[in-house]
Structures are given as structure tokens and as C-alpha cells.
Amino acid sequence: MPLIQLQPHPFTVLPAHPSLPSRPTRPGARQVASTALQEALELLNSDLPTWEKDPKARRSSPAYAEIRLSRKWRKYEQTSESPSKRKPEFWVCRQSEHPDAAVAGSASWTEFEDGLRSEHAEHEMEYTPSVTGVERLLQWTEQEIGELDMNGVTFKDVDVEAIISPRSFISFTISATYDAHSNEPSHPSKGFMTVQIPLYADRFTTPTAIYEKIKSTVSKRTIFANYASVERVAKKNRPPEPSSQSGERHVYPPLIQWTMATTSDAGGSIPQWVQRNWTLGGVPRAIVADVGLFIDWTTKRRALA
Template identity: 30%
Template sequence: NAAKEGTASWEEFDMGLRAEHSRHEMEYTPDVQDAHLVLGWDEGLEGLGRRVGGWGEVGMSVVEMVHHIPPPLNDRVFPVLVVTARKAEELLVVQIPVEVKGMPGTSYNSNQFRKLQDGMYCSIERAELLDTGAKVKWQMATASDAKGILPMWMQKMGVPGAVVKDVGLFIGWTAKQRKGKA
């Protein structure tokens, strides 16, 4: 929990991971080409004070996440329902795959502009303050199916490395934000 090289403060974790999650993920992940907002419920949640149960600053949206995949495979679009929330010492980001065919506001579902393969992605990210605020614990669980011709056994081989890589990308992006260079 410090705004210094190689780590991030609690506020930086909250602003980078929870607030505007999909846009920030696109900014710090080179393979993410777009985070297209299909639907947002922020205005509807304002009526609840953006509070649900013990959680505050609740956000909910449907987003098309477009990922570049190296040739000969096609790029992927992962439509997800993104739910974010926080407590004083905890934050949560949940992404659930959704079907967006025929949904108003989609950009990539029709595949009319380029060849895209629909994929499925699910994740839960949780961060919490530990040791009376001295440390931040960031946990992530993911499951995905890139679909197409890539066998599942090959997809599973890359997942652990991708999660570890995400940590470095986020910390690097946070350092650039801190210096005003991102």
C-alpha cells in the first residue's frame, strides 16, 4: 500500500482496477484493442445511492472487450457483464460472459467490419487492505474459452502466465499514471 516503484497504493488499486475497469484494462493491456460500452446502469444505480447491501460505488455495464490474437488466429470479442463495487477496505470486480446478439449498442457482434471470433471470459478480482492498511492483497480467478479452432488444452497452458503478466502490466501502467505519462 504505497505509491512507489513496483507497487501501488490502495487508492491506485481502486482507481485502476475498479473505477472504469474495462477502459483501464484496455489502457494497460497491449492486446486489448477496444472496450466498447454496450449498456451502462450507472444512472439507474444512482437511485440506490450506488449502494447494494454493504457495498458502495456499485457499477454495472455490458462491455465488448476486443483482444488481438496473433495470426493465423482471428481476433476475439468477449462480451461481458461487468459489476464493480467497494467497501472501505475491499474492492470487487466481476466479469460474466453475456450474449449480446441483437442487443442495441453492440459494435462488434455483427462482425461486419472484420473477422472476429466470439469468445467467453469470466473473472473475479478482489483486493483488500491487510495489516491495518500496510499491505494490499490482490486476488484474481479467471476462466475463458477463446472458441474457434484453438484447442482448450492449448488455451489452458497460457492462462497462468497471462495472469502473472497482467500484474506487471497494471503496476507499470500505474507508475506511468503517477508520473502523468499514460
């Protein structure tokens, strides 16, 4: 069973931690982070190029960038270890490219790092109206994980935590910076990545203290949703281009490529087909709107600096 999937995992999947029961089968934080980041690389570098692409570019003011959508139904093969039938997952991805510049309609690399890499959950709460709060349940230190090398990519500054939002997602989150030792254009050489994996809490698999903390954070009538995502922000250098008149070569600022792929289920009585629908305000429209929300929030922070 993969880590990055729509079906939520019990708390038993989490790495060893002083607040969790000790089990011989419980993996270490380094092992879990490595597995999740490897799955994320495979999704972005191998799987994503095969997704069905929306021919229409989208916009999200005040961002100037074109936003491209793609989608895929991800199916899981039946194996002897997982004989139960699992429903296909509807995944949608957006990708946009922004000039690396602190100007209207865009943001600099430093602003992307400060906004999306550092304190990711808290900042998402600030620029996304639907996120009204964040509560950390567990956290693992960078020292427990160290650097991770896989398939020519070195991950550093790896953060691992379990959080809950009053929006009613319980999420296991892994984030890291990376350097890729490859000249392939589909494998950006520098960036950072955040992976969110859904969890569920019950009295049987969740430690009592954590279970009670979750109950105190949300209302009694809360319907929990499931949400999985892979997000990557990468720097892409652009080669100099000759001027059409003088022949001089102009060097343009690098592009920042922002990719986010997600699958989700809001739960409750909202039909899945509504959640997938652009016109009815489903997930594709919501993730496009997030680009404009982030650029607007960044612009306002820049003005106050």
C-alpha cells in the same frame, strides 16, 4: 443457473433498461447486482481456499510481489431444472500482496483504486496490450442500485454495465466498493470488487440496435471468446513487529491483497489444453503477466503526475 459461469448468457438475463424489451420476468439492476456479488463472495471466501495451490511462487517484473497461483475444475450438479450435462470449468486464480506505498515495484491504495476501480475497462486497455478498445453497450446508474448488505458486507458505489471489446468479449460487468463487518482474516475489511460475466449476442435475444452496434464494432470474421472473472483488491493491516535488536516496535504500511479468479475459452481452433498450459503461454501465464503490466503502467503514470 449461476450468473458467474463460463457459458455465456443471452441478453435476456440483463436487468431492466430503457434500451431492452420490457418483460415481467426481467429482474431489476439491484437484484442482479446483489446476486452476482453474492456469488463472488462465495467463490472468494468459501470456495477459493479449497483450490489446488501451485507450490511455486511466480514473478512479474517490475512488480516485487510474489504471485501465487491456484486452480480448480468447477463442476455443476445435475438438477431437475438443469438436466443437460454441463462441462466442468477450468478456473485459475492468482493472488499477490503489495505494500501500500507509491514506490518502485509496488503501488499505493489510491493508485490501485484509480487504476482498477475507476474506469476499469478503459484502464485495462491502457496497460494490457491484448485489449485494443472498449465500447459500452448499456449502463445502469448507482441510484438504481443503492447500497447492498449481505452476510456482513456492505457494498457501495455499485456500477453495472454491458461492454464489448474488439478482443471479442461481450461482458456484463458489476463493480463496487465494500466494507466487511468481520474480523476474519479471510474476509478483508475494506476493498473493491469487479465481476465480469460473459454474454452472447444473436438476432433472437438481442435488441436490434445493440446487435447492430456489436456487429459494427468487430470484424465479420470475429470469433467470440467467453470470459468470466472475479477480481478483488483488499487492504490488509499488519500488526507492529518488534525489532530484533532494540526491541522497538515497527509499524509497517498495510498490504494490498490483489486476487483474480477467472475461467475463459478463447474459441476458434486453440485447444483447451493449450489455453490452460503455463509453458505454452496460456491463461495462468497471462494473468501473472498482468500484475507486472499494471505496476509498470502505474509507475509511468506516477512519473507524469
